[in-house]
Amino acid sequence: MTSGFEELLTPSGGFCRDGNTLWLSLLLKDDSTRADTYGGLWLNNADGSGQIGWDITRNWGAFHWYIETPGTGTNILHTAFYTTNQPQATFFVAKMEFLPGNELCSFWFNPPLSNDPPPPDYVLSVSNFSFKGVHVAGGYGHANIYDDEFRVGATWKSVTPVAAPPIGWCNLQWPPALLVSNVGAPGVSDKIYGQIWIDGVTSNTGPTPGLKAWVGYGPSNALPNAPSWSWTPADFNVQVGNNDEFHTNFVIAQAVAAGVYAYCYYYEYQTNDMPSTGYGQKDGGPRTLATYNPAQSGLLTVVPEPALLAGLLAGLALWLRKR
Numbered sequence: 656m657t658s659g660f661e662e663l664l665t666p667s668g669g670f671c672r673d674g675n676t677l678w679l680s681l682l683l684k685d686d687s688t689r690a691d692t693y694g695g696l697w698l699n700n701a702d703g704s705g706q707i708g709w710d711i712t713r714n715w716g717a718f719h720w721y722i723e724t725p726g727t728g729t730n731i732l733h734t735a736f737y738t739t740n741q742p743q744a745t746f747f748v749a750k751m752e753f754l755p756g757n758e759l760c761s762f763w764f765n766p767p768l769s770n771d772p773p774p775p776d777y778v779l780s781v782s783n784f785s786f787k788g789v790h791v792a793g794g795y796g797h798a799n800i801y802d803d804e805f806r807v808g809a810t811w812k813s814v815t816p817v818a819a820p821p822i823g824w825c826n827l828q829w830p831p832a833l834l835v836s837n838v839g840a841p842g843v844s845d846k847i848y849g850q851i852w853i854d855g856v857t858s859n860t861g862p863t864p865g866l867k868a869w870v871g872y873g874p875s876n877a878l879p880n881a882p883s884w885s886w887t888p889a890d891f892n893v894q895v896g897n898n899d900e901f902h903t904n905f906v907i908a909q910a911v912a913a914g915v916y917a918y919c920y921y922y923e924y925q926t927n928d929m930p931s932t933g934y935g936q937k938d939g940g941p942r943t944l945a946t947y948n949p950a951q952s953g954l955l956t957v958v959p960e961p962a963l964l965a966g967l968l969a970g971l972a973l974w975l976r977k978r
């Protein structure tokens with residue numbers, strides 16, 4: 656808020672007097688691998704009686720962001736955005752129109768950044784309320800719930816950041832398939848390479864400040880933002896023309912079941928403000944969750960050691976026979 660906000664206050668000193676509109680935004684992220692946590696952002700009732708209006712929260716036992724009736728555990732909205740153990744943060748925007756009686760609240764999850772708001776993801780009538788503060792909440796177990804870049808303003812533009820330059824192209828460079836055994840000890844895969852191009856940015860020699868990459872693997876029938884995917888940070892490897900190349904290994908814990916998994920790269924370029932992000936698959940991208948193509952992911956086969964040995968012996972026998 657800049658000036659004149661006193662005019663927005665109710666007689667009891669809360670936001671907002673009827674007839675005003677308040678915008679609010681923040682980044683939410685949950686790195687916890689545990690289900691027994693909760694957290695998010697709550698609005699504190701202006702009369703001091705706890706939370707009111709709505710909460711954006713992650714509830715105990717669920718890996719999604721919710722909008723909740725404060726203090727009741729009753730979900731008003733249940734979003735499709737998984738957040739656990741993922742590098743992705745969720746960008747949340749709320750518009751609160753304070754009206755006589757109930758308020759009209761509109762919500763966006765990961766909206767595209769633009770000069771004007773896109774249509775909201777949800778619009779709700781919320782019981783008459785005003786608030787005096789916000790409560791960054793997290794608790795139970797070992798909560799790793801992050802709130803960042805909290806903004807309050809009078810317009811969409813004042814609470815939405817400027818996006819970083821977009822990712823022009825990115826991929827999973829090599830290899831298209833991997834075989835790892837994790838019996839007796841965690842399995843270490845071959846190096847996995849990925850390349851990315853951001854116009855006028857990655858062409859500078861060496862690593863790009865603010866550019867990060869991860870390699871993830873998970874069930875081939877799940878999108879890469881599902882909590883069943885595991886992510887490993889990748890390191891800058893080498894400059895390849897105008898592209899930055901990253902690389903890293905997977906370490907496959909012994910507990911990971913034998914089977915076939917998908918893998919891909921995820922890139923995030925953060926300047927001052929909103930990061931630009933994208934998934935890298937075999938045929939290049941960037942891909943979003945909406946355009947992610949399972950057929951273009953890498954194929955990771957986790958095999959029990961005896962099978963790997965048997966496969967190698969079979970290959971050797973075939974090779975000997977061909978000689």
Ligand SMILES: [Ca+2]
Pocket residue numbers: 673753754755756757758783784
């Ligand atoms: Ca009202």
Ligand SMILES: [Ca+2]
Pocket residue numbers: 856857858859860861862863894898899
């Ligand atoms: Ca570079």
